[in-house]
Amino acid sequence: MQFAGTQDYVATHDLSVAVNAAVALERPLLVKGEPGTGKTELARQVARGLGLPILEWHVKSTTRAQQGLYEYDAVGRLRDSQLGDPRVNEVANYIRRGKLWQAFEAEERVVLLIDEIDKADIEFPNDLLQELDRMEFHVYETGETVRARHRPIVIITSNNEKELPDAFLRRCFFHYIAFPDxxxxxxxxxxxxxxxxxxxxxxxxxxxxxxxxxxxxxxxxxxxxxxxxxxxxxxxxxxxxxxxxxxxxxxxxxxxxxxxxxxxxxxxxxxxxxxxxxx
Structure with a gap:
């Protein structure tokens, strides 16, 4: 699978090399650059160029890494138990699957965009290290382990608002999108x-x-x-x-x-x- 830009996206030679290197190494591609240089659009065009679906996880200041895996709706389950809803007998009914889970269980390989990772708390990248490395995670409420059927192509963008941990950087292939000539x-x-x-x-x-x-x-x-x-x-x-x-x-x-x-x-x-x- 080789990316060389699309008819709607100009990819320089070094950018194409970076994308293809990350795919070959099966490492997340960490993309930095000035706001407005097309970092987010890159992920969409990679998906388009390779003919793959895309999942987009847009990170905010309040986003937690756990939300990318799943969330357990304990409040909803308690409310339903008070109302006598039979759904409460199955805890899986209250598990909300995050973007990583969706990418892992997809029937085909997908492109996963983790957009503006530097907006979140400094521990956010470290909390994703194991999941991105092993391509699996454990769901404690149900006791199951979710493993990736196909390793997604992970593209992570950052506007350099804060430094990312060294342990996280070591696991990524890095590319800086310089302002175009x-x-x-x-x-x-x-x-x-x-x-x-x-x-x-x-x-x-x-x-x-x-x-x-x-x-x-x-x-x-x-x-x-x-x-x-x-x-x-x-x-x-x-x-x-x-x-x-x-x-x-x-x-x-x-x-x-x-x-x-x-x-x-x-x-x-x-x-x-x-x-x-x-x-």
């Missing part, structure tokens, strides 16, 4: 905006990289934001000349799609003010 970004844009005029795209991307590389910027605009910006440029029917006219003495056109903090807007306002004073 101009040529790669052109290919990405052309997938989402087919037929865009080359002159407009060149002017827009030149201006975008100038904005992104401005010293002191708190949040650099990402791939998803440049796609939104280009959609607005096309909707407004702006020309390459309009963008070339965006120099240091003017705020970027439709800058709300690119600048996401008041500090960055104020930074550009100050740069515009200084540029006008120098004229």
């Amino acid at each position: 101009m040529e790669t970004l052109r290919r990405i844009v052309e997938l989402h905006h087919p037929g865009i005029r080359d002159e407009l795209l060149t002017a827009a991307l030149t201006r975008f990289y100038e904005i992104r590389e401005t010293p002191g910027l708190k949040k650099k605009p990402s791939t998803s934001e440049v796609l939104d910006w280009l959609r607005l440029l096309l909707a407004e029917d702006l020309s390459p000349e309009d963008l070339r006219g965006d120099t240091r003495d003017a705020l970027p056109r439709l800058h709300g799609a690119l600048l996401k903090t008041e500090q960055d807007v104020h930074l550009f306002e100050r740069l515009v003010f200084m540029a006008r004073r120098e004229r």
Whole structure:
């Protein structure tokens, strides 16, 4: 099984190598990178490219590792016992299967996305070590052991909000999605905006990289934001000349799609003010 991108997803050579290496090693693929660089979408496109179903587990700050295995609804069972419901005689009726359990019992191999693992408590990754290593876990309430019928392809994303434990990192194949260069970004844009005029795209991307590389910027605009910006440029029917006219003495056109903090807007306002004073 070899992944090389899809018609809707541009995968660089090193990214394809990382995906295929993780599959061959049967290790989770840990993907880091700036927000908006396509980490979550990668898992969906890997599933699509390999013709496999996907299960998505989106981690929040309150998520516990146990929820990925199963949850026992003791409160529901107590309530049903008070109501005389015969279902209480079978504890399995109150076991809610998590995404890992669903992946393990699937009839065919699946892609399992564990999205933004760094949002959870620091112990969250360590609590999954054994299950991801052995591909099995024990259900204490029923006494059964759940083993994976087919080892899922596990893709884990992180925005680097907190450090992950060394023991967890050792069990993963790691890849950092670097921000795309101009040529790669052109290919990405052309997938989402087919037929865009080359002159407009060149002017827009030149201006975008100038904005992104401005010293002191708190949040650099990402791939998803440049796609939104280009959609607005096309909707407004702006020309390459309009963008070339965006120099240091003017705020970027439709800058709300690119600048996401008041500090960055104020930074550009100050740069515009200084540029006008120098004229």
